[in-house]
Amino acid sequence: MDLILSAIEILMRWDVALALLAGSVGGVLIGAIPGVGPAVAIAILLPATFSMDPIVGLTVLLGIYGSSMYGGAIPAILINTPGTAVNALTTYDGYPMTARGEPRRALSLAYSASFFGGVFSVICLILFAPLLAKVAPMFGSREIFLAALLGLILVVVAHRGQALIAGALACLGIFLNTIGMEPVKYTQRYTFDQDFLGSGVNLIVVVLGLFALSQAFVLLMDEDEKVHITKLRGGMSQGLRELARHPRVTAVSASFGVLMGMIPGVGEFTAQFMSYTYAQKSSKRPQDFGKGSSEGLIAAETANNAVPAAAMVPLLALGIPGEALTAMMLSVFYVHNVVPGPGLFQNDMDFVVALYLALLILNVLVLGFLLFATRALVQVVKIPNRFLGVCILTLSFVGVYSLRNSATDCLIAAGFGLFGFILKRLSLPAVPIILGMVLGGIMEVKLRSGMARVKEPLDFIDRPISFILFIIIILVLASHILRVWRDRKELKEAEWQNKTASTSFGKLMSRRKNSFLKDRGKEVRGRHSKLLRRLKGLF
Template sequence: MDALLGGIQILLSWQVLVALLIGSIGGVIIGAIPGVGAAVAIAILLPATFSFEPIVGLTMLLGIYGSSMYGGSIPAILLNTPGTPVNALTTYDGYPMTKRGQAHRALSLAYSASFFGGVFAVICLIILAPVLAMIAPHFGSREIFLAALLGIILVILAHRGQIMAAGMMAFLGIFLNTVGLEPAKYTHRFTFGQNWLTGGVDLIVLVLGLFAISQALFLMVEKDEMPKAERVQGNMLGGFVELLGLKRVASVAGSFGVMMGTIPGVGEFTAQFLSYTYAQKTSKTPEAFGDGSPEGLVSSEAANNAVPAAAMIPLLALGIPGEALTAMMLSVFYVHNVIPGPQLFQGSMDFVMALYIAMLLLNIIVLVFLLFSTNLLLRITQIPTRYLGLMILLLSFVGVYSLRNSPVDCAMATGFGVFGLILKRLNLPIVPIILGVVLGGIMEVKLRSAMARVDSPIDFVNRPISAILVSLILIVLVQHVRALRFEHRQRRLKKQMEGDKPPKDEGVAPEGF
């Protein structure tokens, strides 16, 4: 209770409240513009947040992170164009409802389900906070190293169909983290005699290049798109009443969001898939899914909005980001010398509770804003994409140059931007690079620290938590190999069945020949 009251006291600062308001409303606006997304906005704002107090900068970024998916549902439902990649599943049932003249109903359901998922996740976190405070101190260097290793394995395996590419990108990120001065003996690594590489590859330069500049270049080379949608008319509060009849679907979806959010590298897409599949299998009208099912819309939106709050668990408790956005937030901690991990839960529990309460407040702010501004946001979606690209490019270079007033940083960011554009064109994953840089740095530091107290590899599993983590790593790898073998057998069986079929009408002339 003392931590909760301390967290409320921290949030009563006007700077924190203004930052939360700007982040929440700004995140909705950014999410409503197709082709931008929270990653681009957070990347651009990162350099500015370094001059704020940690709680001020983090609440602003949290506001963008947690609210962008609210805004992303608007073009997904009205235009069949997801505002953020996470809202892709929303188009399955949201847009068919719009075509039937039920746009206000679809938006109302999306808003109410998103609000439920976000609040549900925050309440779960507040309840779990004392448990995390007890468990976190038991994580030493070995455990955090193994947790980071598990995280990077899960990030790679989460890219089904692109595992080899994701692995290469993750290891590229780990390599980029090694460039510069080695942290223990300050020897030069991979600098090749170039002084400008001595400082290494700055995470913010990399993030702005791969996410913001690459997206700006992508938008600038594409054709201008100005989608149009009809004004939405109707009661936006009706979705809350309808949600009462779908509370089982919403609760299960929120639970999936919380569970998947706590696992590094899994995130919104897996939570959505599991909740959508569950809702369809347990529905009385499964045939309606994909054709305007309210259950499908609720399961998708409740799950994806529960993930941001849950994703803060590994970040705050262990200092391990689960995806790119929390990896960016980690840099704000480091700049202000606030190290997330077991010590944060032990000595700054009121700070943790302040972040949780901020996430609760952002859901309320966003909901109130959306109930009165949906039609206004429709005008924002009509901004030509090339203007957006030019604006993002200018803001990105301002952000990069403001870090150290260095033209070299601008050149490096441009190079990473072009590289990111190539990856987008080839449909290759970018997120593993960022997580490789962040998790690779954590793994190196913690492994060095652990090796001072390790005499043999057995010492890595001689404690309960480390043994559990090693077991999880082995289980994940074995299950993945089994899944690959099963898919290989299925493909071989399918080919055999196709090979056994006799050719159709072989040697018979068609009628009328």
């Protein structure tokens, strides 16, 4: 109880309250605008948060992270265009509801499901905080190295069908992190006698380039489209009552979100599809899914909003981000000399609980805001793409220049922006680069400190947690290799069946053609013989 009171005392400040309000409302607005998304907004705001207190800056970023999915449901339901990438599954059942004249019901149901998922995950993590405080100190340098390596591997294998390119991009991120001053002996690496590379490649510059500038280029090149929005009539509270009719789907989906959020590299997409699949298989009306099923909409929105709070667990307990957004937040910790990891849970547990309480308050603020402001909020969907692109481009360059007052950083950001634009056009992931930069630095430092006590290779995994992490890494790699082998085997079988079918079809057509020609020849010869007999009769 004393811990919660200390956390409440941290939050009882006017600047924290203002940050909560700005983050929650701003996140909803950002999520409701298709083509922007929380990654772009957080990337732009990062330089500004460096001058704030840690709790204030993180509260703003958490507000955008946690509330953007609420706003992303609005265009997904009304115009079949997800506001954020994780709202793509919302379109499956949300837009069909709008098409049959139930937009208000779909929105209120999405808000209610999102609220339950967010609150459920925060409560679970507050209850488990004492347990995490006991487990976190068991992680030493070797364990954190293996956990970071596991997170990087999970990020790579999560890109099914693109694992090779994702691994290459992750390696690129690790290489970018090695440029500059080496962290132990302070020697120059890969600087090529260039002064601007002496301080390394700044993570925020790369983030702004890959996410903000690349998205600005995409918006500037896309044409503006006229958007027709269905008018909303009536109140927005009926979803709360309808949510209570599906307690099983709601609870299971929220649980999936919490579990998947705590695993680095997994995140919202896996949680959504697992909960959606479960809801469809356990439903009494599975044929309605994809056609406006309330259970499908509940499963998608509950799962994705349960992830943000859970994703803070590996970040706070081990200092390991599981995705690009939490990797960006990690830089805020480092700027203020607040080091996430076991020490944070031992020495600043009230700070950790304050962040979770901020997420809890955030969900309440967002739900109240949406219940009364949705009709006005839907108009942001109509903002032209090119206007958004110019705004993002301007704010991004201002943010990059404000970091070190360096025009070189602006050029580097522009280069990464162009690279990110190419990745987007080729449908390739940019997230592995960021995680490679962040996790690569963690792995290098922890590996060097851990190797000081290692005499033989097996000494690296001679402790229970390190051994368990090593076994998990082996199992993940083995399962991925097995899955790739099965996919290739199925592909070869499908190609062989298609080839056999086409060959059989060709033979069949050839036989039919020969038979037809043979019959046709007999018919023609018969006619000729009849004609010859008639001619002989005439003469």
